[in-house]
Amino acid sequence: MQTNLPTCNNGPVPSTKDMVQTLLAQFAPFLKGHPDHLKAIKSVTDFILITSYHSHPKTTLKDLQDALSGISSKIHLFLTYRNRHSMSEIPEIDSLLHHIECIREMGSHDNSDTEISEAAHETLLKDGYHYSQLVSNIPQMLQWETHPFDIKSRVRVRRHIFNTYSL
Amino acid sequence: MRLWKLANCPNFANAHAGCNIYSHMNVDWLHQLLKGSFKDHTWEWIVSFLKDIDGQEKGLDLIDEQFSMILWFSNIRQFADKLTHM
Numbered sequence: 001m002q003t004n005l006p007t008c009n010n011g012p013v014p015s016t017k018d019m020v021q022t023l024l025a026q027f028a029p030f031l032k033g034h035p036d037h038l039k040a041i042k043s044v045t046d047f048i049l050i051t052s053y054h055s056h057p058k059t060t061l062k063d064l065q066d067a068l069s070g071i072s073s074k075i076h077l078f079l080t081y082r083n084r085h086s087m088s089e090i091p092e093i094d095s096l097l098h099h100i101e102c103i104r105e106m107g108s109h110d111n112s113d114t115e116i117s118e119a120a121h122e123t124l125l126k127d128g129y130h131y132s133q134l135v136s137n138i139p140q141m142l143q144w145e146t147h148p149f150d151i152k153s154r155v156r157v158r159r160h161i162f163n164t165y166s167l
Numbered sequence: 168m169r170l171w172k173l174a175n176c177p178n179f180a181n182a183h184a185g186c187n188i189y190s191h192m193n194v195d196w197l198h199q200l201l202k203g204s205f206k207d208h209t210w211e212w213i214v215s216f217l218k219d220i221d222g223q224e225k226g227l228d229l230i231d232e233q234f235s236m237i238l239w240f241s242n243i244r245q246f247a248d249k250l251t252h253m
Binding site for chain 1: 196197199200201202203204205206207208209210211212213215216217220221229230233234237242243244246250
């Protein structure tokens with residue numbers, strides 16, 4: 001039985017985390033004369049990679065705090081590339097402040113793996129929308145989602161009946 | 168420490184009838200971290216900074232060339248195609 005759910009491997013498209021892993025080494029030759037920019041990039045990549053650890057002792061939390069202070073002290077170097085020359089009103093950057101507190105109270109961020117929702121978004125939403133009639137599409141998309149699971153459960157029930165009652 | 172600050176605006180789900188929005192857990196923290204703060208903001212800033220240093224087109228070509236030269240190693244991905252054109 002073939003379902004349309006994809007497997008959650010890295011896939012053909014390079015994920016952002018792969019870019020983050022090698023980012024500092026790739027940009028180091030270009031930014032030889034700009035050590036402060038390099039430090040800003042280093043603190044951003046450090047923060048992203050350390051938050052995805054599966055467990056957090058005090059040392060990694062301290063590293064996170066160091067990375068956060070590095071970001072906040074060096075982020076003004078990129079002010080010229082913002083629209084209104086201000087670093088306020090970026091909700092994504094603002095949410096960095098709450099990561100350490102969240103890890104202390106709720107534990108590490110495992111189970112917040114992003115690839116499951118990304119892969120599910122591909123099939124369950126995009127393909128469902130593609131196969132619908134584009135008019136009142138939401139019920140059709142919901143029906144399209146449950147269809148492979150219905151078939152799978154029916155096949156399982158019939159196989160069970162066949163195995164137990166056949167001679 | 169606090170260089171950035173959110174604008175003082177009310178939450179849009181503040182008076183939701185079905186649930187208390189403040190008791191919910193945030194899903195996809197890491198997605199917001201990678202796609203939001205890194206890909207949408209930091210990556211754009213770095214690329215535009217390199218464009219300022221090396222010129223408009225040459226900066227992008229340098230990035231593509233550098234990312235295509237990653238050596239084979241376990242757990243490190245190679246970017247054979249042009250990264251900035253994706």
